[in-house]
Amino acid sequence: MPRTGRPTPPLTLTDEERATLTRWSRRAKTAQVLAMRSRIILSCADGGSNTDVAAAVGVHLSTVGKWRRRFLKLRLDGVIDEPRPGRPASIGVDRVEEVVVATLEQTPRNATHWSRTSMAERSGLSKSTVGRIWRDFGLKPHLADTFKLSTDPQFIEKVVDVVGLYHNPPERAVVLCVDEKSQIQALDRSQPVLPMMPGMPERRTHDYVRNGITSLFAAFNIADGTVIGELHRQHRATEFKKFLATIDKAVPADLDVHLVCDNYGTHKTPAVRAWLARHPRFHMHFTPTGSSWINQVERWFGYLTEQKIRRGAHKSVHSLEADIRTWIADWNTNPRPFTWTKTAEEILESLARFCRRISSAAH
Incomplete structure (x- = not known):
C-alpha cells in the first residue's frame, strides 16, 4: 500500500475567533x-489540507503546519508572535495595533498626515515609542509618492507591442525611441554661482533670469545607445516632420525604421501621416496614454537633465543649445544602451497585483 503521512489534525473555529481572524486578515x-x-x-x-493552503496563501508547506499546530495549542494567542526573552513588553499588542490602524486609516484633525508628535498626543505614547512602532511596520507618513494608471483602452496591446520590440527587435531594422523635451529654459542665476569648497557645497541663488526656451527632438537607438538629436525653437508638427527627415538621412537606406512614440498630437497630424506614407520603411509604435515610463528615451532625458541642464547657467538660448549639442556629441562617443529586463507578461501581472491591492477592502 502507498505510504501515508501523519493525519492532519482538524481545526474548527468559534464565531468569535473567525470574526477576529477575518478582521486581522x-x-x-x-x-x-x-x-x-x-x-x-x-x-x-x-x-483545506496543508498543501492546498500553502499553495493558496503562497507560503511554504512547513509554515502552514507550524501555525496550524500553534493555533490548536494556543488558539488566538498562538497567532501572535511568541514573547521574546528579556523584560516583558510594556505596550500591548492592542495599543500597537491601534497606532498602526490610526496611522493608515485616519488623518489628524488639522493636518494631512501624522507626525510623531501628533500621534503621540492621540495615542498617549511617547514620541520615541511611536517612532519605533512606525519603523517596525515600515510606516513613513511624511513621505508620499506618485502614480498614474493608464486609461488607454489599448493598453495591453501597446505594452505587448513596445516591449516586444525591446526584447525581439526585427531583423534588418533599427528601433528608435523618439520624443521631444520641450520648453527647455535657458536660465541664468541672478548672481554668480559660488564654487564648491572643502566643507561647503556649491551654492547658487534661489532666483534666476529666463533667457528663452528651446525644444530638443531626440531618437534613442535601443541597440547601441546612440542618439540622433535636433534642436528647434518651436514644437509643432512641422518641426517633427523635419526631425523625421533627419532620421531618414541618418539611418542607412537598406534598414527599416521602427519608431516608439507617445500619443502627442504632432505625431499624428495629416502632414506627418502623409510623410510616413511616402516613406514606407518607417513604422510607428505608440506607447499607452500616460505611460511615458515605457519609452526609453525618457530615461535618457533624465540623464541630460541631471548632468547638464538642472545646474547649468545660460545667458542665452544659443549658449544652452551649444551645451546640449556638445553633451549629445560626448554621449555618442561612448553610448550606453539600456537593458530592458521585464517582459510584457511581468509588467501586466505587476499592474494586476497593484490594482487588486488598491481595490481591496482596506481601501
Missing part, C-alpha cells in the same frame, strides 16, 4: 505577518 496594510497567519488559519478551518 483584511487589513492589507497593517500587520502583514499577522494577516498572512490569519489567512492560513481561516483556510485550514475551511477544510
Whole structure:
C-alpha cells in the first residue's frame, strides 16, 4: 500500500475567533505577518489540507503546519508572535495595533498626515515609542509618492507591442525611441554661482533670469545607445516632420525604421501621416496614454537633465543649445544602451497585483 503521512489534525473555529481572524486578515496594510497567519488559519478551518493552503496563501508547506499546530495549542494567542526573552513588553499588542490602524486609516484633525508628535498626543505614547512602532511596520507618513494608471483602452496591446520590440527587435531594422523635451529654459542665476569648497557645497541663488526656451527632438537607438538629436525653437508638427527627415538621412537606406512614440498630437497630424506614407520603411509604435515610463528615451532625458541642464547657467538660448549639442556629441562617443529586463507578461501581472491591492477592502 502507498505510504501515508501523519493525519492532519482538524481545526474548527468559534464565531468569535473567525470574526477576529477575518478582521486581522483584511487589513492589507497593517500587520502583514499577522494577516498572512490569519489567512492560513481561516483556510485550514475551511477544510483545506496543508498543501492546498500553502499553495493558496503562497507560503511554504512547513509554515502552514507550524501555525496550524500553534493555533490548536494556543488558539488566538498562538497567532501572535511568541514573547521574546528579556523584560516583558510594556505596550500591548492592542495599543500597537491601534497606532498602526490610526496611522493608515485616519488623518489628524488639522493636518494631512501624522507626525510623531501628533500621534503621540492621540495615542498617549511617547514620541520615541511611536517612532519605533512606525519603523517596525515600515510606516513613513511624511513621505508620499506618485502614480498614474493608464486609461488607454489599448493598453495591453501597446505594452505587448513596445516591449516586444525591446526584447525581439526585427531583423534588418533599427528601433528608435523618439520624443521631444520641450520648453527647455535657458536660465541664468541672478548672481554668480559660488564654487564648491572643502566643507561647503556649491551654492547658487534661489532666483534666476529666463533667457528663452528651446525644444530638443531626440531618437534613442535601443541597440547601441546612440542618439540622433535636433534642436528647434518651436514644437509643432512641422518641426517633427523635419526631425523625421533627419532620421531618414541618418539611418542607412537598406534598414527599416521602427519608431516608439507617445500619443502627442504632432505625431499624428495629416502632414506627418502623409510623410510616413511616402516613406514606407518607417513604422510607428505608440506607447499607452500616460505611460511615458515605457519609452526609453525618457530615461535618457533624465540623464541630460541631471548632468547638464538642472545646474547649468545660460545667458542665452544659443549658449544652452551649444551645451546640449556638445553633451549629445560626448554621449555618442561612448553610448550606453539600456537593458530592458521585464517582459510584457511581468509588467501586466505587476499592474494586476497593484490594482487588486488598491481595490481591496482596506481601501
